[in-house]
Amino acid sequence: xxxxxxxxxxxxxxxxxxxxxxxxxxxxxxxxxxxxxxxxxxxxxxxxxxxxxxxxxxxxxxxxxxxxxxxxxxxxxxxxxxxxxxxxxxxxxxxxxxxxxxxxxxxxxxxxxxxxxxxxxxxxxxxxxxxxxxxxxxxxxxxxxxxxxxxxxxxxxxxxxxxxxxxxxxxxxxxxxxxxxxxxxxxxxxxxxxxxxxxxxxxxxxxxxxxxxxxxxxxxxxxxxxxxxxxxxxxxxxxxxxxxxxxxxxxxxxxxxxxxxxxxxxxxxxxxxxxxxxxxxxxxxxxxxxxxxxxxxxxxxxxxxxxxx
Amino acid sequence: xxxxxxxxxxxxxxxxxxxxxxxxxxxxxxxxxxxxxxxxxxxxxxxxxxxxxxxxxxxxxxxxxxxxxxxxxxxxxxxxxxxxxxxxxxxxxxxxxxxxxxxxxxxxxxxxxxxxxxxxxxxxxxxxxxxxxxxxxxxxxxxxxxxxxxxxxxxxxxxxxxxxxxxxxxxxxxxxxxxxxxxxxxxxxxxxxxxxxxxxxxxxxxxxxxxxxxxxxxxxxxxxxxxxxxxxxxxxxxxxxxxxxxxxxxxxxxxxxxxxxxxxxxxxxxxxxxxxxxxxxxxxxxxxxxxxxxxxxxxxxxxxxxxxxxxxxxxxxxxxxxxxxxxxxxxxxxxxxxxxxxxxxxxxxxxxxxxxxxxxxxxxxxxxxxxxxxxxxxxxxxxxxxxxxxxxxxxxxxxxxxxxxxxxxxxxxxxxxxxxxxxxxxxxxxxxxxxxxxxxxxxxxxxxxxxxxxxxxxxxxxx
Numbered sequence: 001x002x003x004x005x006x007x008x009x010x011x012x013x014x015x016x017x018x019x020x021x022x023x024x025x026x027x028x029x030x031x032x033x034x035x036x037x038x039x040x041x042x043x044x045x046x047x048x049x050x051x052x053x054x055x056x057x058x059x060x061x062x063x064x065x066x067x068x069x070x071x072x073x074x075x076x077x078x079x080x081x082x083x084x085x086x087x088x089x090x091x092x093x094x095x096x097x098x099x100x101x102x103x104x105x106x107x108x109x110x111x112x113x114x115x116x117x118x119x120x121x122x123x124x125x126x127x128x129x130x131x132x133x134x135x136x137x138x139x140x141x142x143x144x145x146x147x148x149x150x151x152x153x154x155x156x157x158x159x160x161x162x163x164x165x166x167x168x169x170x171x172x173x174x175x176x177x178x179x180x181x182x183x184x185x186x187x188x189x190x191x192x193x194x195x196x197x198x199x200x201x202x203x204x205x206x207x208x209x210x211x212x213x214x215x216x217x218x219x220x221x222x223x224x225x226x227x228x229x230x231x232x233x234x235x236x237x238x239x240x241x242x243x244x245x246x247x248x249x250x251x252x253x254x255x256x257x258x259x260x261x262x263x264x265x266x267x268x269x270x271x272x273x274x275x276x277x278x279x280x281x282x283x284x285x286x287x288x289x290x291x292x293x294x295x296x297x298x299x300x301x302x303x304x305x306x307x308x309x
Numbered sequence: 310x311x312x313x314x315x316x317x318x319x320x321x322x323x324x325x326x327x328x329x330x331x332x333x334x335x336x337x338x339x340x341x342x343x344x345x346x347x348x349x350x351x352x353x354x355x356x357x358x359x360x361x362x363x364x365x366x367x368x369x370x371x372x373x374x375x376x377x378x379x380x381x382x383x384x385x386x387x388x389x390x391x392x393x394x395x396x397x398x399x400x401x402x403x404x405x406x407x408x409x410x411x412x413x414x415x416x417x418x419x420x421x422x423x424x425x426x427x428x429x430x431x432x433x434x435x436x437x438x439x440x441x442x443x444x445x446x447x448x449x450x451x452x453x454x455x456x457x458x459x460x461x462x463x464x465x466x467x468x469x470x471x472x473x474x475x476x477x478x479x480x481x482x483x484x485x486x487x488x489x490x491x492x493x494x495x496x497x498x499x500x501x502x503x504x505x506x507x508x509x510x511x512x513x514x515x516x517x518x519x520x521x522x523x524x525x526x527x528x529x530x531x532x533x534x535x536x537x538x539x540x541x542x543x544x545x546x547x548x549x550x551x552x553x554x555x556x557x558x559x560x561x562x563x564x565x566x567x568x569x570x571x572x573x574x575x576x577x578x579x580x581x582x583x584x585x586x587x588x589x590x591x592x593x594x595x596x597x598x599x600x601x602x603x604x605x606x607x608x609x610x611x612x613x614x615x616x617x618x619x620x621x622x623x624x625x626x627x628x629x630x631x632x633x634x635x636x637x638x639x640x641x642x643x644x645x646x647x648x649x650x651x652x653x654x655x656x657x658x659x660x661x662x663x664x665x666x667x668x669x670x671x672x673x674x675x676x677x678x679x680x681x682x683x684x685x686x687x688x689x690x691x692x693x694x695x696x697x698x699x700x701x702x703x704x705x706x707x708x709x710x711x712x713x714x715x716x717x718x719x720x721x722x723x724x725x726x727x728x729x730x731x732x733x734x735x736x737x738x739x740x741x742x743x744x745x746x747x748x749x750x751x752x753x754x755x756x757x758x759x760x761x762x763x764x765x766x767x768x769x770x771x772x
Contacts, residue, residue: 042362048542051356110565110593111427111538115458140593142466143459150458164466195568228427232359232542234570255426258511259547 032065032073040076047263048232053270057083081297087266088293093275096249098221101133101179101187103212105172106252107205107242108226110193113254115144117226117280118190119151120288121252124278126155130185135175136161137168137208140192148190154285158182168192168204169211176215189220196241206245224277226252229262239268250277253291257282344376347391351611358610360573361546364580372398396607403576403603407585410441411531411559416501417449419492419528422562423521423552424536426509429564429590431460433536434506435467436590436598437562441502442473449500451491452477453484453524454508464506471595474500484508485523492528505530512551521556532559534587537574539566545574546581553582563601564590571610575601644740646704650696652739653689694722695732707733 037058044054060083061076070079096102104121108114115138122132134152136159138144145161152159160175172189179187191208194201212219225248227235242248253262256279265276276291348369355365376394412418420437422430431454438448450468452475454460461477468475476491488505495503507524510517525533535549535558552558563575566589575586586601696704698721703710710718710733719726 045356046362046543048359048544051353109540109568111429113427141463142470143463146462147457147459195565197567197569228538228540230425230538230542230544230548231540232545232570232573233357234359234540234568235542237569238540258425259513259544264542 032071032076036073036076037062040080044263049263050233050236050267053267056270057266084266085293085297087270088297089269089275091294092290092292093250093277094290095277096221098218099185099187099216101176101184101216102221103176103179103187103189103216103219104222104224105189105191105209105212105220105246106224106226107191107246107248108193109195109238110141112193112226112228112231113280114138114193114226115147115151115190117224117252117254117278117288118148118188119155120280120285121224121278122151122155122157122188123285124288125186125188126157131183132157132186132188133175133179133182133184134159135171135187135189137171137175137190138192139164139166139168139171144190144192169208172208173211173215176212176219180216196238196245202241202245209246222250223248224250224252225274226254227265227268229253229256230258231264233264233267235264236267236271239272239274243272243274248274250275252276252278252280252288254280256280257287341373341377344373344391347376348373351391351395354611355573355576358571358573359540359542359545359577360610361543361577361581364546364577367580368398368402392611395611396604399576399607399610400604403579403607404585406600406602407560407587409587413531417492417495417503418446418501418532419503419505419530420532420534421488421505421507421521421524421528421530422534422536423507423556424509425511425538425548426457428509428536428538429562430454430509430536431463431467431506433562433564433588433590433598434464434504435471435473436595437588438468438473438502438504439471439595440588440598442471446502447500448473448502448504449491449495449498450475451488451503451505453487453491453505455480455482455484455487456508460506460508467595474498484520485527488524488528512548518551518555525556533557534560534562535578535584536562536564537578539563539572539574539589540568540570541574543577546577549578549582549584553584558582558584560585560587562586562588562590562598567591567597572606573610575606576610646696646699646707646736647701649736649739650693653692691722691724691728692732692735695719695724695729698722707736
């Protein structure tokens with residue numbers, strides 16, 4: 001199955017949430033009127049796009065409809081697709097390079113799937129011929145180190161670890177030294193999940209970044225914020241505060257394989273301009289894909305097939 | 310004092326509503342146009358809190374019907390009146406406090422936790438064991454997540470920390486068999502409460518949902534609790550509906566409420582499934598599980614903070630005699646650094662500063678949070694060290710602490726002269742504010758309002 005099909009399959013549920021809704025709306029209307037706009041706005045809000053973004057999108061849609069002289073309700077879908085595409089940007093944003101080793105720090109709130117994402121990301125880098133090293137920087141949560149080690153065993157990648165309760169910055173320091181002496185191309189650092197509003201924990205994260213930067217100028221080259229697709233408007237606050245603390249360079253959107261709609265990334269991209277770099281679309285180790293904005297929107301708005309899952 | 314704090318409830322949504330209604334002052338009755346305007350703000354607040362769209366729509370409709378044509382009570386402004394209706398309706402929708410677990414007359418009582426990946430089931434299982442142990446139960450934790458790497462180990466570590474036994478059969482047995490064996494084990498070892506942790510799963514994954522149904526059929530839990538992340542968006546209703554229709558839920562545990570998520574999911578789930586939220590996870594420590602208070606959650610969803618919890622905490626922590634003594638001192642302007650230190654210690658008893666801030670209305674909003682975001686409990690440790698490095702003479706005469714004394718205090722407390730200066734400055738500000746308070750106390754009785762900056766701003770000496 002090609003990447004596009006795989007993506008489409010996993011996004012089918014998302015599409016059912018948003019696009020089918022929009023299509024039903026659109027086909028139920030004979031002309032473009034205020035009711036239709038209002039219903040479209042509601043559909044966007046229900047996809048977690050957020051009220052402000054939804055209102056703005058609809059305002060843009062109205063403007064475009066007027067400017068282009070669109071009269072058929074059916075044309076609204078593709079127009080809306082275009083507008084969302086504009087916000088997300090069409091291109092894929094690759095991982096930042098640097099080093100060696102290129103240092104990737106993975107951050108996020110509790111339970112979004114950081115450790116799982118790291119396992120998948122390690123496999124992804126490995127499949128591209130890179131030598132990868134992992135750092136067990138979540139020294140707080142019970143058994144988090146064991147969890148990462150199991151991923152290490154699955155991928156055959158060494159995990160640098162300290163004891164539970166150790167200073168995560170010290171783990172990062174050791175891992176960086178190890179990565180250098182072993183000639184690793186990529187070092188991926190796990191961190192403990194933390195709520196973005198806890199300033200002391202955010203300070204801890206800053207320290208990890210500082211230690212890395214001092215040892216290897218430019219590091220961390222990539223700070224990936226892992227976001228759970230089921231998250232609502234709080235995701236924007238997460239992106240803002242993690243961004244302030246660590247300079248987030250990209251987002252990984254996980255758990256897109258449920259009915260979660262992930263619409264909040266539209267609001268995030270619009271407000272903060274942090275690109276989505278990967279999406280997690282399943283539980284197996286290969287289920288992490290580079291995010292293609294164009295494909296994402298296309299799959300989201302695909303009209304041809306209506307397969308049910 | 311406490312009355313004053315309650316007045317501050319009006320912030321966030323409330324501020325906006327007040328604004329909307331300012332021009333209506335003097336009107337005796339709410340018209341449809343007035344209410345429509347207000348409902349727009351209510352809608353925005355609820356959606357921003359991730360309450361499900363359909364739920365919002367119905368809710369707004371109901372509030373509107375109730376509000377239009379109502380006589381405005383003498384004691385309230387139109388804005389306050391609408392807020393009151395909104396709050397009452399929200400609280401009604403959320404139901405009363407129901408932080409009770411169905412206890413089986415024939416032990417053991419079986420509790421099963423279910424939910425999506427990463428909702429916080431394993432942590433909640435441990436917290437629940439800890440909470441219920443305090444009520445005299447003898448819990449047994451059951452490691453039923455055989456899928457996620459190291460999930461069993463996680464529960465075992467948590468069990469060890471709590472000194473609660475954990476039943477595990479490794480990750481090669483089916484969760485159904487594990488649950489069955491765990492119940493037998495509990496009976497054999499005299500455990501009267503069995504808490505079964507299960508793997509996270511998608512509500513649309515039939516096979517995995519079948520597994521939960523099979524566990525239910527095998528052991529007949531007395532209580533099936535859905536664990537839900539407070540940050541969940543619109544999809545919360547689908548999740549709750551799916552788990553409820555398949556398993557028949559008895560309640561919800563709402564986790565990660567210690568962040569800035571407003572937790573609209575709680576409202577959505579209650580509205581859709583009728584299941585009450587029974588407990589709330591409010592921190593990383595194993596005692597951070599609280600009974601859920603629907604009325605306070607209503608305020609939080611509306612952006613009005615959790616004043617009542619704060620008041621309760623303050624009442625529980627502050628010694629009434631001490632407060633009386635302090636008041637006397639303030640009146641006589643005898644407030645010293647010793648009192649300042651005592652006061653700081655009282656504030657610390659309330660809990661981590663971040664948690665306290667979260668409960669104060671108005672601070673939930675991002676801009677103000679940012680100002681206060683840097684407050685660290687550690688700063689209080691420095692303040693304490695500095696004051697304790699002073700002689701009793703100095704503590705009673707802070708204004709006579711000269712440069713060389715400041716240097717000595719800094720050395721003694723392991724801080725810098727700047728830090729000593731800032732503590733002395735904070736003290737002066739507190740003293741000044743205390744005086745304002747006592748003066749305000751008099752005017753409050755005549756209906757005066759607490760100044761808006763009471764709890765805000767980094768210069769606030771209370772923090």
